Amino acid sequence: MARTTFYTAMTLDGFLADEHDGLDWLFVQEQDEQGPLNYDDFIKDIGAIVMGATTYEWLLAHLEKSGEGWPYAMPAWVLTHRDLPGIDGADVRFAQGDVAPLHDELVAAAGGKDVWVVGGGDLAAQFAEAGRLDEVICYIAPVTLGAGRPLFPRPFDFELVEVHQNKAFIAARFEVRGPR
């Protein structure tokens, strides 16, 4: 059965990004890219991804600035009410409305592989509320911001399945239990 995972990094005080969607606090941290719960191992099993409009726009700006190409080989969905530009040569599809039928589409597109909810926190929470999120894997950076974009803006219960140190980070995996 394909799994649906919110794989993300956050601060110790629970923010995915600062108030201006900045990730400066993240990129300065050391990690072992072959270490526990690493991205390369994770992405190998992913057959489809989904993100919110803010995450997509952040990514577009980041790619434009860095000159890098679209990094994902698998189909990507962007959940948005707005008209957003596509990317040449990238399989990016736009959707709106309920996440349950969208999740069915994602699972079908993944063809037996897993689904990655890239972010943000509100999108991950929508998937969880619809009973469509299996787990959260988070890298917790040793930083507090005091304000920013919340990890998961809903009361929810999880179960800690594994936790490791990966250089500067706590790397932890949680099963989603349900709303509190």
Add this chain to the structure above:
Amino acid sequence: MARTTFYTAMTLDGFLADEHDGLDWLFVQEQDEQGPLNYDDFIKDIGAIVMGATTYEWLLAHLEKSGEGWPYAMPAWVLTHRDLPGIDGADVRFAQGDVAPLHDELVAAAGGKDVWVVGGGDLAAQFAEAGRLDEVICYIAPVTLGAGRPLFPRPFDFELVEVHQNKAFIAARFEVRGPR
């Protein structure tokens, strides 16, 4: 050299308590009381404690409700601008103003033992900003609340020193590095 530690529990999304100062989400979690970074081992080395007014009032209400006595053998300071009641038979002292001279008092009272900053997050951050906080030990519960009392309402850098699973919790220790 005596160490000053913010030892606390929080949610995965960085809250020390819910918006009504409630800890219901905390007391339902399983922990091994002899496990890593446990309270009994921690409190043995503590010679003085300090808390903010909200934490003190929460504790008073909790003790009144449960019928338990004041749980601390060492002198306790409460940082407050208000007139708060003491507790019969408890060594509770009230202070206000800068935390640096208060910290000197705490260290002196601890007599070579360590100092515990009980909470809340703003008090811990005041100690850190004054250069008077050495470390943060936190138990991270597998829960999100979406809103509540923040862990550490300031931009700060830490260094992860150790991390463990203690039943339901991530138990982690961080050195305080400095303001971001």
